Amino acid sequence: MPYRMQLFVDISTLLKPLADYAEILLHIKKTLSAEMSPIIVVGASYGGMLAAWFRLKYPHIALGEVASSAPILYFDNITPSNAYYDLVSKDFRDYLEFMYTGAAQYDDPQEYPVNKACEGIDGDSEGTYTLGRIFSGIVALRGENSCHDTCSEMVSPIGIGKNETMFQADPFYLTEYRDSCNKSFGVDIRVVLKRFGSNIIFSNGHRDPCSSAGVLENISDNIIAVTTKNSSHCLDIQPATEDDPEWLVMQRKIEMDMVHDWFLKYSADLLQN
Structure with missing residues (x-):
């Protein structure tokens, strides 16, 4: 009879899925006779938040953690509520300027893109707010692609x-x-954010709106922020390619070097004991 773990059925809180992960990891280590092997947890976006909290709650199971694009500071009185959309606006400002100035500069008589954009804008129903009209103009120019x-x-x-x-x-x-x-x-809200622990990497790219609530500065000597100017959401944990820019390669190297140092210290501690 294969071993069957009794996992929590009710996953209505964050604590229970974290406990499930802990149970699974301990079972895997026992099954593989790898009780002394260190574990690094990795997560992206919301998963990065879970991974960070897992490291805080189960430091005896996870040696360290890498959180990519985790908006872990998006809580009341820590990050302004509109910070995410501020960055979205900045990201799109240049794109919209390019689209509309390009249409005006290259107003080809065979297509008249300015007329197309204006027809899209003017064709919206009365009461459509500004962003909706801007979107209609873009669609007219380029077409449209269709929790507890x-x-x-x-x-x-x-x-x-x-x-x-x-x-x-x-x-x-x-x-x-x-x-x-x-x-x-039938539940009320409990907002808890505890900034303590060790061996945690928070990676963020400044082009990512989630970075508005990310950890962008080191909290301690071993809770480290790795930031890049041009990176987007969770880009550092995507599969590497030959076309990756040098700054992305370096970002990944920095993160892996830190993880390697955690392993070295862990091994040294084992030898001393």
């Missing part, structure tokens, strides 16, 4: 402040969010 944890454990107060981004205002209101959670799930 957020209430019970983790709240990222992402909102859009009035006139602060290119998006229609949609502020985050904690009271309304809490009432919605209570109505849907």
Whole structure:
């Protein structure tokens, strides 16, 4: 009879899936007779947040952790609610400028892209907000290609402040969010962020909107921030290719060198004991 682990059925909180991961990892180490082998947990975006919390809660299981593009600081009173959309606006500003100035500069009589864009903008129904009209203009030019944890454990107060981004205002209101959670799930919100621990790498690219809530500066000597100017979301943990730019290759090398140092220290500690 193969070994069967009794995993938690109810995954309505963050603690239970973390406990499941812990149980699985311990089982794998025991099955492979690898109890003394170190484990590095890796996660991207939300998974990076889980990986960081796993390292904090189970430091005896995970030797270290690499969190790529983890918006772990997107909590009330830490990161402004509209920070994500501020970066989105900056990323798209140059693109939109290129699209519309290009249409004006190369207004080919056979296609008249300016007319196309204007027809798309003017064709929207009355009351369409500005971003919707801009999108309609782009579609006319280029064509169109066709959770419970957020209430019970983790709240990222992402909102859009009035006139602060290119998006229609949609502020985050904690009271309304809490009432919605209570109505849907019968639970209130518990926001907990503990910044302690060791052997954690937070990697972020400044082009990624999630970096607005990422750890961009070292917290301690062994909770390290690795940042790059041009990287996008979770790019550093994507498969390497021959066309990768040098800065991306160096970012990965920095992260792997840190992990290697963790292994060396772990091995040295084993020899001393």
